[in-house]
Amino acid sequence: MQRVRIHYKKGEELQYIGNLDLHRIWERTFRRANIPLAYSQGFHPQPRMHQACPLPLGFTSRVELLDFWCDSEESLPELQEKLVRTVQPGIEIVSLSDVPLKSPPLQTIVESARYEVSLDETYDLSQVSQSITSLNEAEQCMRERRGKQYNLRPLIKELSLDDSVDPGIITMRLSVLPGATGRPEEVLDELGISPVSVDVVRTDLTLNSIQ
Amino acid sequence: MDQLEIKKKLKTILPTVVKPGRYYGGELNHVVKDWDDIKIHSALVFPDIYNIGLPNLGIAILYEIINKRDDALCERAYMPWLDMETAMREQGVPLYSLESHRSLAEFDLIGFTLPYETLYTNVLNALDLIGLPIHSADRDENHPIIIAGGHTAFNPEPMADFIDAFVLGEGEEVVQEILDFIKKAKSEHFSRQQILLGLQCIPGIYVPSLYKVDYLADGKVKSVVPVEEGLPRTITKRIAPVLPNPPTHFIVPNIDVVHNRIAIEIMRGCTRGCRFCHAGMVNRPVRERSVDQIINSIEEALVNTGYEEIALLSLSSSDYTHIDELVSSISERFAGRNLSVSLPSLRIESFSVNIMEKLRGSRHGGFTLAPEAATDRMRSLINKPIQAEQLLETARQIYSRGWTTIKLYFMIGQPSETIEDVQAIADLCKQVLQEGRKIIGKKANLHTGISTFVPKPHTPFQWASLEPIESVLAKQNLLKDQLRAPGMKMTWSNPRETILESVLSRGDRRIGAVIEDAWRHGAKFDAWNDQFNFNVWMDAMDAANLTTDFYTSRPREINEVMPWDHLSTGVSRAYLEREYRNALAGRFTPDCRDQCLSCGIVPAFAGQQPQTEGVNWFCPDPEVG
Numbered sequence A: 001m002q003r004v005r006i007h008y009k010k011g012e013e014l015q016y017i018g019n020l021d022l023h024r025i026w027e028r029t030f031r032r033a034n035i036p037l038a039y040s041q042g043f044h045p046q047p048r049m050h051q052a053c054p055l056p057l058g059f060t061s062r063v064e065l066l067d068f069w070c071d072s073e074e075s076l077p078e079l080q081e082k083l084v085r086t087v088q089p090g091i092e093i094v095s096l097s098d099v100p101l102k103s104p105p106l107q108t109i110v111e112s113a114r115y116e117v118s119l120d121e122t123y124d125l126s127q128v129s130q131s132i133t134s135l136n137e138a139e140q141c142m143r144e145r146r147g148k149q150y151n152l153r154p155l156i157k158e159l160s161l162d163d164s165v166d167p168g169i170i171t172m173r174l175s176v177l178p179g180a181t182g183r184p185e186e187v188l189d190e191l192g193i194s195p196v197s198v199d200v201v202r203t204d205l206t207l208n209s210i211q
Numbered sequence B: 001m002d003q004l005e006i007k008k009k010l011k012t013i014l015p016t017v018v019k020p021g022r023y024y025g026g027e028l029n030h031v032v033k034d035w036d037d038i039k040i041h042s043a044l045v046f047p048d049i050y051n052i053g054l055p056n057l058g059i060a061i062l063y064e065i066i067n068k069r070d071d072a073l074c075e076r077a078y079m080p081w082l083d084m085e086t087a088m089r090e091q092g093v094p095l096y097s098l099e100s101h102r103s104l105a106e107f108d109l110i111g112f113t114l115p116y117e118t119l120y121t122n123v124l125n126a127l128d129l130i131g132l133p134i135h136s137a138d139r140d141e142n143h144p145i146i147i148a149g150g151h152t153a154f155n156p157e158p159m160a161d162f163i164d165a166f167v168l169g170e171g172e173e174v175v176q177e178i179l180d181f182i183k184k185a186k187s188e189h190f191s192r193q194q195i196l197l198g199l200q201c202i203p204g205i206y207v208p209s210l211y212k213v214d215y216l217a218d219g220k221v222k223s224v225v226p227v228e229e230g231l232p233r234t235i236t237k238r239i240a241p242v243l244p245n246p247p248t249h250f251i252v253p254n255i256d257v258v259h260n261r262i263a264i265e266i267m268r269g270c271t272r273g274c275r276f277c278h279a280g281m282v283n284r285p286v287r288e289r290s291v292d293q294i295i296n297s298i299e300e301a302l303v304n305t306g307y308e309e310i311a312l313l314s315l316s317s318s319d320y321t322h323i324d325e326l327v328s329s330i331s332e333r334f335a336g337r338n339l340s341v342s343l344p345s346l347r348i349e350s351f352s353v354n355i356m357e358k359l360r361g362s363r364h365g366g367f368t369l370a371p372e373a374a375t376d377r378m379r380s381l382i383n384k385p386i387q388a389e390q391l392l393e394t395a396r397q398i399y400s401r402g403w404t405t406i407k408l409y410f411m412i413g414q415p416s417e418t419i420e421d422v423q424a425i426a427d428l429c430k431q432v433l434q435e436g437r438k439i440i441g442k443k444a445n446l447h448t449g450i451s452t453f454v455p456k457p458h459t460p461f462q463w464a465s466l467e468p469i470e471s472v473l474a475k476q477n478l479l480k481d482q483l484r485a486p487g488m489k490m491t492w493s494n495p496r497e498t499i500l501e502s503v504l505s506r507g508d509r510r511i512g513a514v515i516e517d518a519w520r521h522g523a524k525f526d527a528w529n530d531q532f533n534f535n536v537w538m539d540a541m542d543a544a545n546l547t548t549d550f551y552t553s554r555p556r557e558i559n560e561v562m563p564w565d566h567l568s569t570g571v572s573r574a575y576l577e578r579e580y581r582n583a584l585a586g587r588f589t590p591d592c593r594d595q596c597l598s599c600g601i602v603p604a605f606a607g608q609q610p611q612t613e614g615v616n617w618f619c620p621d622p623e624v625g
Helices: A019-033 A076-086 A125-137 A184-190 B003-016 B057-068 B082-091 B117-130 B171-187 B192-200 B278-282 B291-305 B323-333 B350-359 B376-382 B388-400 B419-443 B469-482 B495-505 B511-520 B534-543 B573-584
Strands: A002-010 A049-051 A060-070 A091-099 A110-118 A142-145 A148-151 A156-162 A169-177 A199-207 B040-049 B072-079 B109-113 B145-149 B165-167 B211-215 B221-226 B262-265 B309-313 B340-342 B367-372 B405-412 B445-452 B488-492
Touching (some): A019 A049, A019 A076, A019 B291, A110 A184, A125 A156, A169 A184, A169 A199, A184 A199, B003 B082, B040 B117, B057 B072, B057 B109, B057 B262, B072 B117, B117 B495, B171 B192, B323 B350, B350 B388, B405 B469, B419 B469, B445 B469, B495 B511, B495 B534
Parallel strands (some): A060 A199, B445 B488
Antiparallel strands (some): A049 A060, B211 B221
């Protein structure tokens, strides 16, 4: 048995596909690649796979992580070659790496996610810059999501505007700890930017150092 | 609106609608060709939402065939759900294809599949969403040609005003002829009338605007005849005399849909001769695929899709000649791969339990059987001979070999059925569950599906009356009352939907105005219980000065001209009449694999029957004398 971590990119073809569906997409990819996944025990055996953290719908990503367990003795390059051949439109495999069997589940070691937001020419950059500064300086930022009050501010680890490029890119790093996940569309809304009017891409995931 | 604009609009619309993944395409195995390089642009539409339409086998077959051609491309579209439709209309987004996000108005040819009647209003809605005039007569050379096929095309009259041409029967061969013709028509700039005439010259195609309907004073059809010399008086369906290789490049959806699976027809057609059954009459003759062909296709499709489920389709799996060999091969070949295999339509006998046992993986579903009727009188009427004891013995086998749930399908409202016949259904169900109780105790479940008989065109029961709603309700209530017990579950059809289905399935051309009126007053998704609006339909009938009784319960004379008499399934009207009389007399007719009943299919396709063992039809020589 080996445990392998896939680093892949999620493209625009799959930007409206949620986590559960993505899980099945991967299951079928492994079937096509003829890589025998290990199955869980029990009445309804499930293939053993973990995803790092869900990507909100409508966004693309340059860094998505998936761990899988398989009974195959094949080397990483062999597995990668099989996956690249059978993966579907919208997924691009970047690399595979070995993970110790006993290391903690992927979703428990992701700390934060970084996003890049490409603005279009309709936004006034000085105004955006000002909103960012005041949000960064604020001690708290109470918002409501699905009827629940929460404080967005501590979930924002970094937030900045790069106005050297035209028409400007916002970079943010948000917490993704269980029960404390920052959503980029909430930050954008707070900045007065409509999330559907801009391109949001996840550019990085930060893992904690325990593993 | 062009492709880029549509894509831009989608970016703002999709985050606001439910399940946006179904409106974006990008699935595994979809085909995107270079638009400008290709001569013929065709689109196939299943006129319900993606979740229901994607698994449609007819579309899968044609999609693969068309996209294999170098000179043609085929893309797909499905209906947007209500929230998406509202957003599209607000933003001016037309119905677009999932492959290239182009308006369907840009295509040369749009094909609708119409497997059941309650999709009709959605077709009008689709045409409207594309921005096309809904009436065929109002469209010109600048509009795509609108073609429809599927089981309802055998009585297409209700949709005659809206569709340019119908395809009768199987599409595998005729689709090539249609594409060749459209290519020629496009390069030679045919007028619309030339195109319609040209299409009518392809065997199996019916262009309703070239046929005129005359009515008698009492509203019955007097005749349907061609408007000009030289056109055929009768149009006969098309078949594939030998089944070609099945599709294996199934599109794998990115979201969960109703059937996520590889579907392989193991055979087409049925020789059982159940008198109510539309599929059994219109899909003749019986043609089987070889075990090798089926196994190889499954293997190929698994590699192409990664699906975890396989469905072996046919109208009567137990009749497949090599069923035992097929099932053994499948269970050996695909063991240990965590696949599930389904095999519907098994005969009610212990042998079926052996078969299912071989296919059963780690997951147990229910075991489904369709006795349809519970008294000998009804069984001889519908021509489905099953003994009660045979059903009970099969049920004992099922419960004792690991299944906890049996699903039984019955049909109420068949001609002359009494409340006693329905009481017998309830009694039989109780007996079945009791057998289960004896074997596995309280774990035993019984699910009963009670449908209501709708007389269908081209069947021996095309003359029969739809049972009035009052007595249907009384029968349903009896069953609901008696089959309410621990371990029992029952589903039934909405009798008002049954009335609509009945009007539409035996409707004539005047029903077109009713469909249009209902759609203009908001009818769509009529197949959805929560969307179906009976009153809109009744108002539309009134507005057209038509009564439902005329189409549903009115007794029909044996010599009445049917609105579909000019269309032939190959099964003769004489055979249907004979079978109707046999039904009324309570006479069984044998399976025609054993003895030819001269249904007419062999002479209708004279010369097409292959003589090679294995691919020949299951039609014995007609008895002499």
